Amino acid sequence: MQVTGHAIADGLFTDEAQPRLIGGQDLESGRIVFPCPTGDRFAPIPLSRTGTLWSYTIQRYRPKSPPYAGPEAFRPWPVGYVELPGQVIVEARLTNVAFDAITIGMPLEMTLIPLDPDAAEPVLIYAFQPIGASA
């Protein structure tokens, strides 16, 4: 199911049916980073939609606001690093997966989730889920 809403920031992911993160490629060295830095040293490059889990943890307490802009009501969420083959390792929320089913190396795909699931017009953030999983 595709969630509706608006992106948390411009230039983070592509406007496609199956969105991809937008990294930045160093024009001299070819090194890829995420997000794409401003300035003329890096060119935007769409990143792989799929990758494998590199590391993870569970955020068990509500982060302080500011800067956290999520809902007051807090449920723990998993967050980790996903290796996009041949490109870069990106930090991302994990979704649609039981905490005890998370393992390093598991295949994942990118999706969008609302920062606040109860908001009428939610802000969308990128996340990764087990390939083929759904909410």
Add this chain to the structure above:
Amino acid sequence: MSGDVCIVGIGIHPFGRTDGTSGLDQGVVAVRAALADAGIAWPDVQFAYGGSDAAGNPDTMVERLGLTGVQFINVRNGCAAGGSALFSAQMAIKSGEFEIGMAVGFDKHPRGAFNALPSEYNLPEWYGDAGYMITTQFFANKITRYMHEHGISQTSLARVANKAFRNAVHADHAWRREPVDIQTILDAPLVSDPYTKYMFCSPAEGGVALILASEKKARELGKPLIRLKAAAMRTRPPGSFEVFAPSIDIGGGKATATRIASADAFRMAGIGPEDIAVAQLQDTEAGAEIMHMAENGFCADGDQERWLAEGLTEIGGKLPVNTDGGCLACGEPIGASGLRQVYENVVQLRGDGGGRQVPGDPKTAFTHVYGAPGVSAVTILER
């Protein structure tokens, strides 16, 4: 200048929570103790470097200590603030310009986790909005990967915390001084998996002051010569995995600021990790102590599992680590934390450790701090 820079006076205000006393006043308490320890008066101090992250400008303490016109430079360098103040103080004496001066650090943080803002770290606003701007999250991700690669168990994390609270029983300046058994540590609520609440240090309060002098001046004062053989502060190399990292290079995470800083410090001191008798390693969380044992060259990655099971980092062990309970038991006032490690090493080298004294008359001592956004500071002391 000939000879080494020596530490001739140490002072500390207890770490933890001291309601009603500002961070700066805790720094002043530490300065007065250090002056008394050195047997000098404030007007004898020729220069000072002061570190504070959240408790105001250190140079304002001249109002409390006396308006002597002393040169006083403020240092703001994240978790390396204390180390940077010490490095700078050392260079001022090495230059030959000064004979005696001070490095001081203090802080007072609000309760709960640090709330860093993206703009302070050159990061976009969305990174904080989405809930990534959290040090505990990074530390947990880092140790999860490390445990996976090097076969470290959660029990080893608990052993580190257990040791910290046991050592702190004997340290007057420590905050959490009640022993906690390993099972209680493991069964406590998780903060960020695999870390339970006993495995993270807390932001705290405290102050530390060190008086440094040229070797000639130290001899005049008649103090035991605690020589600062090396002080190194370094920033991150390519391919490292640091606090607040939206992405990491593939294959990254192996090179660290700590590896560079410690290698340089050992080179300056002309000794190796095997020569160190006692070490204070940054342990803002239990896994940090484990990773820093290897990053500083004391053991190979993965050997920590055996080292901890065999008690090799206990006070009577092969390499005692965090003899006053470290950050886990003392808490972390950022500006003071790195100087607390040096304070503790001077106590140990003088043989004044009481119930936590490292046996065998230690002659060499090592300190290490690490912090955002990838900085590390290391010192080596010799007596």
